[in-house]
Amino acid sequence: MNSLQTPPLSARRAAPDQAGLRLVRILLPIVVLAAGVAAWELVVRLKHIPPYLLPGPIAVFSTLIVDWTVLSQSLLTTLQTTLEGFIAAGIGGIALALLFNQSKWLEYSLFPYAVILQVTPVIAIAPLLLIYLPQQTAVIVCAWIVAFFPVLSNTTLGLNSVDRNLAGLFQLYGASPTQTLLHLKLPSALPFILGGLRIAGGLSLIGAVVAEIAAGSAGAGSGLAYRIAESGYRLDIPRMFAALLLLSAAGIVIYGLLALVSHLVLRRWHESALGKEN
Amino acid sequence: MVQPATLTRADTAGLAVSLRAVTKVYDSGVAALGPLDLDVRKGEFVSLLGPSGCGKSTALRLIAGLSAPTSGSIGVARRGGEARGAPGIGFVFQEPTLMPWTTVRENVRLPLKLAHAPAAEANRRVDAALNQVGLAEFAGAYPRELSGGMKMRVSLARALVTDPDILLMDEPFAALDEITRFRLNNDLLALWRNLRKTVIFVTHSVFESVYLSQRVIVMTSRPGRLSAEVRIDAAEPRSEEFRTSADYAGYCREVSNALAPSYSGRAGS
Numbered sequence: 001m002n003s004l005q006t007p008p009l010s011a012r013r014a015a016p017d018q019a020g021l022r023l024v025r026i027l028l029p030i031v032v033l034a035a036g037v038a039a040w041e042l043v044v045r046l047k048h049i050p051p052y053l054l055p056g057p058i059a060v061f062s063t064l065i066v067d068w069t070v071l072s073q074s075l076l077t078t079l080q081t082t083l084e085g086f087i088a089a090g091i092g093g094i095a096l097a098l099l100f101n102q103s104k105w106l107e108y109s110l111f112p113y114a115v116i117l118q119v120t121p122v123i124a125i126a127p128l129l130l131i132y133l134p135q136q137t138a139v140i141v142c143a144w145i146v147a148f149f150p151v152l153s154n155t156t157l158g159l160n161s162v163d164r165n166l167a168g169l170f171q172l173y174g175a176s177p178t179q180t181l182l183h184l185k186l187p188s189a190l191p192f193i194l195g196g197l198r199i200a201g202g203l204s205l206i207g208a209v210v211a212e213i214a215a216g217s218a219g220a221g222s223g224l225a226y227r228i229a230e231s232g233y234r235l236d237i238p239r240m241f242a243a244l245l246l247l248s249a250a251g252i253v254i255y256g257l258l259a260l261v262s263h264l265v266l267r268r269w270h271e272s273a274l275g276k277e278n
Numbered sequence: 279m280v281q282p283a284t285l286t287r288a289d290t291a292g293l294a295v296s297l298r299a300v301t302k303v304y305d306s307g308v309a310a311l312g313p314l315d316l317d318v319r320k321g322e323f324v325s326l327l328g329p330s331g332c333g334k335s336t337a338l339r340l341i342a343g344l345s346a347p348t349s350g351s352i353g354v355a356r357r358g359g360e361a362r363g364a365p366g367i368g369f370v371f372q373e374p375t376l377m378p379w380t381t382v383r384e385n386v387r388l389p390l391k392l393a394h395a396p397a398a399e400a401n402r403r404v405d406a407a408l409n410q411v412g413l414a415e416f417a418g419a420y421p422r423e424l425s426g427g428m429k430m431r432v433s434l435a436r437a438l439v440t441d442p443d444i445l446l447m448d449e450p451f452a453a454l455d456e457i458t459r460f461r462l463n464n465d466l467l468a469l470w471r472n473l474r475k476t477v478i479f480v481t482h483s484v485f486e487s488v489y490l491s492q493r494v495i496v497m498t499s500r501p502g503r504l505s506a507e508v509r510i511d512a513a514e515p516r517s518e519e520f521r522t523s524a525d526y527a528g529y530c531r532e533v534s535n536a537l538a539p540s541y542s543g544r545a546g547s
Contacts, residue, residue, distance in 0.1 A: 168344045268420050
């Protein structure tokens with residue numbers, strides 16, 4: 001009797017619990033952030049820490065507003081580099097994966113070099129690239145080097161994860177290689193490709209920043225990372241923080257946008273985009 | 279793709295499929311099948327019955343041309359004008375094998391799309407096939423929104439949409455619950471009576487094979503060979519009454535007895 005009554009009871013309680021949990025999950029990080037910012041401001045004020053050592057959050061925000069023309073210009077530059085690197089990484093990664101999928105020979109010949117490019121720290125490659133390439137190109141190439149590998153490896157994984165029976169079905173109905181690619185392999189790989197792109201978004205920002213810092217130390221550039229380096233030399237610490245804040249926000253927005261795109265594309269059919277109640 | 283040889287002489291004798299001394303040895307060295315001889319008449323409903331791993335699925339894939347025999351010859355009757363492009367074979371897999379990223383309608387349309395069928399004709403045929411399996415109102419649904427039995431119906435509709443002469447079914451209802459399975463058995467029999475296609479049905483269920491087929495081919499375990507053949511001469515049309523009749527029980531006993539050596543042989547090896 002008891003065991004029969006328990007499920008409806010807990011089920012009735014589950015709904016408000018879930019909504020409450022969601023609220024808590026949003027509220028908790030905000031509370032932590034507010035507490036951290038308040039503590040930061042308090043420590044700076046009480047200890048009379050000069051802004052060239054550690055600016056308080058209010059100083060950082062006012063710098064953000066006062067220097068907005070310079071900083072927003074730099075943000076746009078960095079975002080543009082990131083976007084270009086991301087697009088190059090997306091196209092390059094998917095195209096390479098398709099090539100590798102068509103020819104094992106090509107895969108065996110080139111894949112090790114893709115791995116080498118991936119495992120060599122980009123900060124070490126950036127100065128070299130800046131010697132051989134025009135600066136803007138070098139920055140984009142850096143973003144590409146960091147970001148293309150997850151797209152390549154995820155797409156490869158996706159293309160190899162095609163349902164064997166579905167492949168048999170395409171064979172039975174005499175599908176051409178192009179038809180198999182368009183109607184079977186690419187849709188099968190889509191969740192993997194989107195996962196790769198989601199990683200690539202954040203990485204292309206990292207690549208752009210690394211290249212800007214390398215370029216900035218060579219005395220050129222106008223991206224956010226360059227602003228950070230430049231402000232560092234000038235001991236303009238509040239501006240360093242303001243630029244860092246913008247970079248961080250840009251990263252969050254990029255990740256959020258890509259996650260949203262992925263969700264919108266997959267929500268009708270893929271497990272990853274379905275609610276748990278399904 | 280391995281095109282099965284076109285039947286010429288056998289075709290005139292009313293055969294849909296003809297296997298002669300067919301063997302299949304996998305790259306791993308496992309002898310999966312044969313040598314196997316099998317003739318299936320046009321319009322016949324034949325079941326291949328055997329323990330799992332006896333090569334019955336392999337036989338089906340060979341007939342479909344999805345893999346090549348190691349030796350022997352396979353003849354499949356092709357229909358006269360191949361203008362429609364699609365082969366005269368429909369295949370239903372163990373799993374529904376649907377494309378999860380698109381709707382029921384697009385899944386059923388796939389064979390026609392691959393054959394570049396004109397859109398208007400394709401639409402008409404997709405509707406007809408969905409009607410045949412009773413899923414017309416679910417055309418816009420995604421596979422994940424359907425139950426296991428409904429997914430299998432979509433798979434069946436996709437196999438029927440090209441109007442094939444031969445329907446190959448690889449344990450299609452094995453994963454379904456018994457109630458759904460019985461219903462789909464009846465629906466399949468009704469389709470077969472109306473459309474008179476040749477059906478080769480792979481199963482490991484004695485009861486299912488007896489209920490559905492005109493002829494049950496019992497196979498030995500690996501490598502699969504023909505061990506016995508039982509004709510089921512029950513009155514048509516079969517229905518749930520047949521399922522509970524003494525005749526049915528008798529046939530099931532006969533087929534079970536024919537199957538027993540396959541299992542004991544396996545235990546001995």
